[in-house]
Structures are given as C-alpha cells and as structure tokens.
Amino acid sequence: MTSEPVAIITGACSGIGEAFTLYLVGKGWRVAMFDIKPNPDLIKKLGDAVIFHHVDVSEYESQAxxxxxxxxxxxxxxxxxxxxxxxxxxxxxxxxxxxTDINVKGVYYGTQLAIHFMRKNKVPGGTIVATASAASLYPHRGFPEYSGSKAAVWQFVRASAQILQMVGEAFTISRSIATPLMPAAMAAAAGSGSITLMSTVVNALNRIITDESLSGAALECSIDKVLLTPDPEPLNGETSTRACFVWDPIFHQIHHEPSGLPDAADPVQTKASSTAEKGSGVFAKL
Structure with a gap:
C-alpha cells in the first residue's frame, strides 16, 4: 500500500479534471486518471504519479x-x-x-464504487467530489437535458451526504468556465470578464478536501470567487419539510439498514401522533 493519498478523477485528461490532476500531483498525491480519451502528453509529463484507465463513466462495469x-x-x-x-x-x-447517462449515471456509479472501496481503507472514509454546473442552480435554456442532469447531481449529493457521512461535496461552476467542452466561439462570446478562472475551481477543491464541515455543501465558483450555495428554504415551513421526511421502515426496506438520522420518523411514535393529530405527519425522533 502506498503512503501517499490516492485520488480517482473522472474526465481527468482535459478541462477541470486535468486541473484537478495537476493540482493533486503537485501536492504529492497519486492520481488514477479515468477518461474516455487519453492525453498522452499529460500522462507522460506526470509520470509515475498517475495511472490512466480508459473508462466510459456511463457504463458501471467500466468504472467498477x-x-x-x-x-x-x-x-x-x-x-x-x-x-x-x-x-x-x-x-x-x-x-x-x-x-444524462454520463452526467447522472456516471456520478451515481462512481459514488457507489467510491463508498465500497473507501470503506476498505485502513481508516474507513474519504471524500467524494461531484462536479455540477451553473446549470444545476440556474436553468440553461439552450441545454435543457444538461441542466436537468446537473441539477440531479446537486440534489443527489445533498440527499446522500447525511446518510453516508462520506459523500463530500458537489460544487457548481457559476457563469462560464473555459474548458474543451465549451466551443471556442461560445467562450469568445461570453467575454473574458465572464470566464471563471481554473484556479478558482482548484481553490474550491482545496476547500472541500480540507474542510470537513462542508459535507453535502455546494460551492459555486464565479470568476475569482468561491461561494457557499445555501440550501433552499422550505416555502411552507414544516409542511414543505414533511414532504421529504425519512420513514425508517421504508428506508430499511430499500437500503437494508436503518438510516441513523436523528429526525427520521419512528413508526410507533408516528402512529401515536397521527391518532392525536390526524394527517399532521409530525416528526418523531428515534
């Protein structure tokens, strides 16, 4: 077993993934670069600090x-x-x-596999970072499927973080960030004043790795700023909150283990509450 910390980065050969790879290698990490298309010059430059694997993230078997x-x-x-x-x-x-297959399934598959292997660490645990997009917060009218897929990433991380205690953070890229994914004409039309710096994205990664309090948080990268994105407020208070409450028997049926959440509904107390206040759905803590 190596003594250096180890990271897996999907889409590691270009854009944000390349920036993450360069940053981590510079900090003494070993990086497994997962990508559909290799970057021979980058792989050669980084030498023994990295390994490259041809991976289609939309295929579970490929990632596994x-x-x-x-x-x-x-x-x-x-x-x-x-x-x-x-x-x-x-x-x-x-x-x-x-x-959708790549942006959503790729994250789901990668998270499931990350949890499996991180639980085998000498000290179980680790950090999982899901790259979302400005489109996960602000709908992009030109790319509706892309917007929906990135919104799914944000909600997936927010819903998973408390349960797993290992899922780290999703962070979103505000406005635009110049990567090979963005056509040159589109980047030029946005103007240099609207382009988020790659160094800003790397700064966000550094915050995620070093600050455990950010578990489940979304960081928005905007030009040279890293902003903590607040969770939306329930518009109708307790009624809105109860729409997504966790009932432990259903959780156990799906996941084969209790949720462990302090505000999960206890079936016995929930029944008693519903007798006293029919239809109220009052939370009963475990």
Missing part, C-alpha cells in the same frame, strides 16, 4: 473494473472526483440521452 485496478495498485482511496460530463448532442429522431 478500473476502481478495482486502482485499489489493487495502491491499496487505498482517499478522494474521488466524479467530474466527467458532456453537453447535449444534436437532436436525433429518438432522444439521445447520453448526456
């Missing part, structure tokens, strides 16, 4: 195979950045949902 190879090589896993993503493709006769 390379997670296992990474574990077999290093014997530990400290950080996973589920970063890979694409924009909508041109409109076909039948909807092409590759954008």
């Amino acid at each position: 195979r390379c997670f296992q190879k990474t574990w077999d090589k290093y014997g530990r896993l400290d950080l996973v950045c589920t970063n890979a993503g694409i924009l909508d493709q041109s409109i076909p006769p039948k909807p092409n949902l590759k954008c």
Whole structure:
C-alpha cells in the first residue's frame, strides 16, 4: 500500500479534471486518471504519479473494473472526483440521452464504487467530489437535458451526504468556465470578464478536501470567487419539510439498514401522533 493519498478523477485528461490532476500531483498525491480519451502528453509529463484507465463513466462495469485496478495498485482511496460530463448532442429522431447517462449515471456509479472501496481503507472514509454546473442552480435554456442532469447531481449529493457521512461535496461552476467542452466561439462570446478562472475551481477543491464541515455543501465558483450555495428554504415551513421526511421502515426496506438520522420518523411514535393529530405527519425522533 502506498503512503501517499490516492485520488480517482473522472474526465481527468482535459478541462477541470486535468486541473484537478495537476493540482493533486503537485501536492504529492497519486492520481488514477479515468477518461474516455487519453492525453498522452499529460500522462507522460506526470509520470509515475498517475495511472490512466480508459473508462466510459456511463457504463458501471467500466468504472467498477478500473476502481478495482486502482485499489489493487495502491491499496487505498482517499478522494474521488466524479467530474466527467458532456453537453447535449444534436437532436436525433429518438432522444439521445447520453448526456444524462454520463452526467447522472456516471456520478451515481462512481459514488457507489467510491463508498465500497473507501470503506476498505485502513481508516474507513474519504471524500467524494461531484462536479455540477451553473446549470444545476440556474436553468440553461439552450441545454435543457444538461441542466436537468446537473441539477440531479446537486440534489443527489445533498440527499446522500447525511446518510453516508462520506459523500463530500458537489460544487457548481457559476457563469462560464473555459474548458474543451465549451466551443471556442461560445467562450469568445461570453467575454473574458465572464470566464471563471481554473484556479478558482482548484481553490474550491482545496476547500472541500480540507474542510470537513462542508459535507453535502455546494460551492459555486464565479470568476475569482468561491461561494457557499445555501440550501433552499422550505416555502411552507414544516409542511414543505414533511414532504421529504425519512420513514425508517421504508428506508430499511430499500437500503437494508436503518438510516441513523436523528429526525427520521419512528413508526410507533408516528402512529401515536397521527391518532392525536390526524394527517399532521409530525416528526418523531428515534
């Protein structure tokens, strides 16, 4: 087992993933670079500090195979950045949902595998970082499927963080960030004053790694600022909150273990509450 911390980064050969890889290697990390397309010059430049695996993140088996190879090589896993993503493709006769497959399934698959291997660490645990987008907060009218897929990433992390206690943070990229994913003409039209600096994104990653209080949080990167995105307030107070309460018997049926959440509804107390206040759905703490 290596003594250096180990990270897996999807979409590691370009854009944000490349920036993350360079930053972590510079800090003494070992990085497993997962990507559909290799970057030979980058891989050669970083040498023994990295390994490259050809991965299609929309395919669970592809990710699982390379997670296992990474574990077999290093014997530990400290950080996973589920970063890979694409924009909508041109409109076909039948909807092409590759954008959703990569942006959503890729994150779900990577998170599931990260949890499995991080629980095998000498000290169980780690950090999972999901790259979202400005479109996860502010709808992008030009790319509706992309907007929906990135919104799904944000909500997935927020819903998972308290349960898993290992899912780290989703952070969103506000306005625009110049990566190979963005056409050159689009980047030029946005203007240099609207382009988020790659160094800002790397600063966000550093905050995520070093500040455990950010678990489940969303960090918005805007030009040179890293902003903590507040959770939306329930518009109708307790009534809105109860719409998404956790009832432990259902949680156990789905996940085969109790939630452990302090505000999960206890079935016995919930029944008593509903007798006294029919239809109120009052929370009963475990």
